[in-house]
Amino acid sequence: MGFPGTWMTESESVVYRVVPKCACSSIGQIMFYSDHGRFFDGDIHDSTAGLHKWSQDESQKPIEANVKAHRSYAFTCVRNPYARILSSFFDKIAGIQRNGKRYRGALVPQLIQKYGIDVGSPENGFDFDQVASFRRFLLFARDTIRWRRPMEPDIHWSAMSGHIATFIVNGGRYDHIFFTEKFDEGMQVVLNNIQTRHPVDLKAVPKFNESEGHGPKRAHPVSAYFDDLSRHLVWEIYRKDFQLFKYDFDNPDNKMPVGEIDLDEVHVKLGD
Template sequence: MSREIAFVHVPKTGGVSLLGCCRECGVRVLDHDLRTPYHISLATFKQHNPQYYSFAFVRNPWDRVVSSFFYLKSGGDRDDDQRDADKYLPYDSFREFVLGAFAAEDIFNQIHFRPQYQWISNEQGIAVDVIGRFESLEQDFQQIFHNLRLPVYRLHHSNRSKHDVFTSYYDEETWAVIGKAYQTDIELFNYAADFSGEGLE
């Protein structure tokens, strides 16, 4: 591979399914775990490696919150996830969680609930070259790899949270709370939708 390429792994956007393909093709992965001493932000990475072409994936914020909630409630896949669940999710239901946790901004310190734009921005704005969507993960992934002249693989979907269709967990009040909390993500990535579900991508 002659071109230097980086994949910015935004939590709960399908990235785990891409990791094997990226590593096999020599694509550098910028991990998202702020809880380790090895994490490097995209902004810092770009300062030292401006020649890199980078891409990332985003997800409908209402869907991502549901997925993150159930992922952590189930214990996640590492000890830090369980500790974060104990700290940030002392709630019996998803509704209680939304109304309680998002009343303060502390929840955004948990990596799975951090707004997506913060992972892929620097002082100038969005700092990745291409953004794919979780909602069309396989199609967008294959198109990105094809455009970069990398081998195109079939994805093996990994790390899925077990839950019902995300819209079933919301009422008008909780939908509005998440809409306000992730307003920047919603506007930047064009995830406009009212509570009826019209316009959902």
């Protein structure tokens, strides 16, 4: 299986396991800058040179050799599960993608037909019942994860623990896992532990958000989207994420972690 979703600087200064919807654009750009002294011109997910990625055939041998020998500092980043699944909905389901089209082509029409989801359109100012549509999307997300129908689960809403586990199961070990909600603090820990070709000043790094500005804005507080049934579904899908990464299940409006991540616990529980 190797190390899917793993990026590494060309200088091999650092290794990162991507978790979608967890500041991966910013992290990738910082890694790119640390080697080249400039940011990638465009979405870092579209780069095909300047950064090793498991999805690039020529990068697989260097990544595998590095990770299995633990030659470089390895890290990843997590996010509150409530906020992450909401972000996935507004970006991937309700939003228009960078290419001007809907995400995954026929996916949104399929959701409209099978789950009764309405996501509006740019023409009507994305005017739709956000709460009702999100809750129906959550049913769909649960169906993809629990029963793998009507499709395989998408990387943007499958559990963080699943992404993070592949790195451990295949022979990797994390040195650091930090919170999106404490991004500068967590990323600074990474930078303090590696040697970069170009110094990185996090305060001077622009915000990289590939989902910004092409869809509806969230109209309500996080808790408004999660009734009792929705929270039951969230627990069913993301129980490990809440437990291992110390987020507050009881209060959806509290985006901050309520404890520190125990790296040993993560490796034991995700290493099976």
